[in-house]
Amino acid sequence: MADNTAAKKKRSLMQWLKGYTGQKYTTTLLFLLIPVVLLVLFTVIPAVNMGIYSFQKRDQLGVSWEWVGLDNYVRIFTDTAYLQTFANSIYYLIGSFVQQAFALLIASVLCSKLKFANVFKGVLFFPYMMNGVAVSLIFRRFFQKGDGITNTEGTLNSILMLFGADPVRWLSDPNIVNVCLVFASIWRYIGFDIIMYIGAIQSISPDIYEAADLDGANAWQRFWYIVFPNIRPIVGLQLILAIKGAVSVFEIPYIITEGKNGTSTFVIKTIETAFKYQKVGLASAMAIVLLAIILIVTAIQKAFFKEEK
Amino acid sequence: MSSKEKKKTGSREEMYRSCRVMQQALKYIFLVICCLMVIIPLVVVLIGAFKTHDEYISTGVFELPAVPQFENFKIAFVNGKVMQGLLNTLLILAVSCFGTIITGTMTAFVLQRFNMLFTRAVKAVFLVAALLPNISMQVTVFQIVSKLGLYNSLAAPCVLYIGTDIISIYIFIQFLNNISRSLDESAILDGASYPRVYFSIILPMLRPAIATVLVIKFVSIYNDFYTANLYMPSDDLAVVSTALYRFIGPYGAKWEIIFAGIIICIIPSLIIFLVLQKSIYSNLVTGSVKE
Numbered sequence: 001m002a003d004n005t006a007a008k009k010k011r012s013l014m015q016w017l018k019g020y021t022g023q024k025y026t027t028t029l030l031f032l033l034i035p036v037v038l039l040v041l042f043t044v045i046p047a048v049n050m051g052i053y054s055f056q057k058r059d060q061l062g063v064s065w066e067w068v069g070l071d072n073y074v075r076i077f078t079d080t081a082y083l084q085t086f087a088n089s090i091y092y093l094i095g096s097f098v099q100q101a102f103a104l105l106i107a108s109v110l111c112s113k114l115k116f117a118n119v120f121k122g123v124l125f126f127p128y129m130m131n132g133v134a135v136s137l138i139f140r141r142f143f144q145k146g147d148g149i150t151n152t153e154g155t156l157n158s159i160l161m162l163f164g165a166d167p168v169r170w171l172s173d174p175n176i177v178n179v180c181l182v183f184a185s186i187w188r189y190i191g192f193d194i195i196m197y198i199g200a201i202q203s204i205s206p207d208i209y210e211a212a213d214l215d216g217a218n219a220w221q222r223f224w225y226i227v228f229p230n231i232r233p234i235v236g237l238q239l240i241l242a243i244k245g246a247v248s249v250f251e252i253p254y255i256i257t258e259g260k261n262g263t264s265t266f267v268i269k270t271i272e273t274a275f276k277y278q279k280v281g282l283a284s285a286m287a288i289v290l291l292a293i294i295l296i297v298t299a300i301q302k303a304f305f306k307e308e309k
Numbered sequence: 310m311s312s313k314e315k316k317k318t319g320s321r322e323e324m325y326r327s328c329r330v331m332q333q334a335l336k337y338i339f340l341v342i343c344c345l346m347v348i349i350p351l352v353v354v355l356i357g358a359f360k361t362h363d364e365y366i367s368t369g370v371f372e373l374p375a376v377p378q379f380e381n382f383k384i385a386f387v388n389g390k391v392m393q394g395l396l397n398t399l400l401i402l403a404v405s406c407f408g409t410i411i412t413g414t415m416t417a418f419v420l421q422r423f424n425m426l427f428t429r430a431v432k433a434v435f436l437v438a439a440l441l442p443n444i445s446m447q448v449t450v451f452q453i454v455s456k457l458g459l460y461n462s463l464a465a466p467c468v469l470y471i472g473t474d475i476i477s478i479y480i481f482i483q484f485l486n487n488i489s490r491s492l493d494e495s496a497i498l499d500g501a502s503y504p505r506v507y508f509s510i511i512l513p514m515l516r517p518a519i520a521t522v523l524v525i526k527f528v529s530i531y532n533d534f535y536t537a538n539l540y541m542p543s544d545d546l547a548v549v550s551t552a553l554y555r556f557i558g559p560y561g562a563k564w565e566i567i568f569a570g571i572i573i574c575i576i577p578s579l580i581i582f583l584v585l586q587k588s589i590y591s592n593l594v595t596g597s598v599k600e
Contacts, residue, residue, distance in 0.1 A: 020503075024423050024503065027423075027504055027507075031418065032419055032428075034412055035415070035416045036431060039431075039434065041457075041472065042468070042469060042472045043434075043438045043472075043473060044438075046450045046453060050446070050448065106339075106343060109340060110340070123348065125590070126347070126579070127347060129578045129589075130575055130578060131534075131574050131578065132532050133554045134575055137553065138354055138571060141350075141567075150562045152365070152368070152369060152370065153370070155350055158369055158371060159349070187350075195593070196594055199591075248442055248444070250535070255557075271444065271445075271447070271448075275539070283448045287449075290442050290445050
């Protein structure tokens with residue numbers, strides 16, 4: 001008798017599993033098993049650890065550690081070595097405004113009737129496809145100052161000398177080195193923005209242009225009264241994203257100047273703190289600060305660009 | 310009087326036309342200058358890669374080599390481990406693309422089609438996870454990778470590229486929003502199970518989204534430097550980026566070899582760009598907009 005009910009229960013369980021509600025659960029379990037394990041291992045646990053470690057003094061192995069309260073956070077906002085990196089991100093922020101302006105200008109020129117527009121577009125976009133290490137090495141040579149023994153003058157100095165100017169120590173002068181790195185960064189990323197703006201400009205109905213042409217609008221009026229208002233949401237979005245970009249700069253200064261000469265960025269400093277000086281607690285606090293900045297920027301972006309979706 | 314008027318409008322038209330021509334010329338000049346700014350740093354690399362070391366030391370950057378040398382390419386390719394790097398990169402690319410497509414489409418299918426408490430929770434976690442700054446996260450991801458024994462193995466980047474790629478899942482979910490549920494329903498009426506619906510209806514329909522993800526994956530993995538630099542310090546485990554990065558030490562004074570390495574490493578990107586140009590523009594932009 002008892003056997004019978006158990007068998008019945010078993011059968012109904014099997015039936016339930018075969019039915020579509022049961023299948024929903026089994027499929028979910030089956031399909032999400034690996035992604036969720038990976039998500040927990042490489043995102044959730046590290047994120048939680050990061051929060052905890054940020055209040056600790058801790059090395060890479062985590063053998064001996066102690067609670068230090070807010071010490072790590074206080075240090076980030078008081079030590080000049082760390083504050084300097086925030087100052088550096090202002091260079092990149094201004095740089096990305098310049099980048100957006102140029103990208104918009106180039107995109108609107110490329111959208112007018114031109115021959116070889118695709119060639120121009122391809123050339124300007126290609127750096128975005130290039131390996132970051134390759135780009136960084138190219139710019140190491142580009143800004144290099146010759147020493148007369150092992151190195152001749154780099155590309156930029158060679159061009160200057162064609163015009164009779166004196167060579168400049170681009171990468172060792174702390175006043176201009178960051179500007180040079182920002183230039184390399186614009187060189188690498190502007191192609192992507194150009195393509196985005198071209199897409200946005202081309203989505204404007206051609207009827208509007210025709211009407212403007214009939215009214216005799218010139219190129220500038222066309223841009224200011226038709227193109228710009230239509231793509232303003234994208235421009236705004238890009239400018240906000242520029243803040244995220246400016247605090248997350250890593251590769252170009254890490255490879256071109258190795259963060260020396262006052263070119264360190266917040267992320268370079270975080271990585272150095274964690275892996276060179278083995279201060280995992282402090283580095284975690286830095287990562288949390290970066291995350292906080294990103295969350296604030298994202299909240300602003302969501303608040304301002306709600307209608308976009 | 311009338312002739313005078315005619316003359317006036319004529320000259321105005323002429324002025325208008327010459328203004329147009331000027332404007333058009335200015336546009337070309339502007340674009341050519343922009344393109345030169347892109348090309349000049351690259352040309353220097355191309356010229357330099359064919360020089361001997363003596364030529365590199367003694368000639369200007371724009372001077373052509375007397376006899377083009379191919380020796381630098383050989384040194385970069387074999388001694389500089391760029392060949393090894395290309396092979397490792399290719400392996401990592403293949404594994405992570407395959408993994409991302411399988412796990413990404415499955416995740417997207419479940420998250421988009423089944424509206425349950427659990428799927429909603431997972432979706433929310435993914436949403437938050439997408440905001441985490443990738444490189445800074447390595448501060449604590451590193452310890453997990455070490456504990457799992459993946460440090461200094463090709464598995465480390467593969468697992469990270471598959472496990473932390475949330476953008477791909479987004480692209481798949483977005484795409485699934487536009488695939489009608491009535492297709493699933495009619496298959497279910499015919500007696501298909503959910504996995505069957507996924508394999509024979511959803512997966513084939515997702516092909517354009519898979520193409521988008523593949524392009525984004527190629528660009529991001531081929532160009533990624535930091536993951537490999539942190540997790541695979543061993544010489545044999547160089548990928549293209551780290552092989553090139555390690556030139557700075559031993560070949561620090563031999564720029565002609567570094568140049569050759571740069572060129573070898575750019576060629577695959579160039580080929581893919583030239584072949585897939587149109588789809589790259591649209592795929593990268595769709596990828597970023599959905600980010």
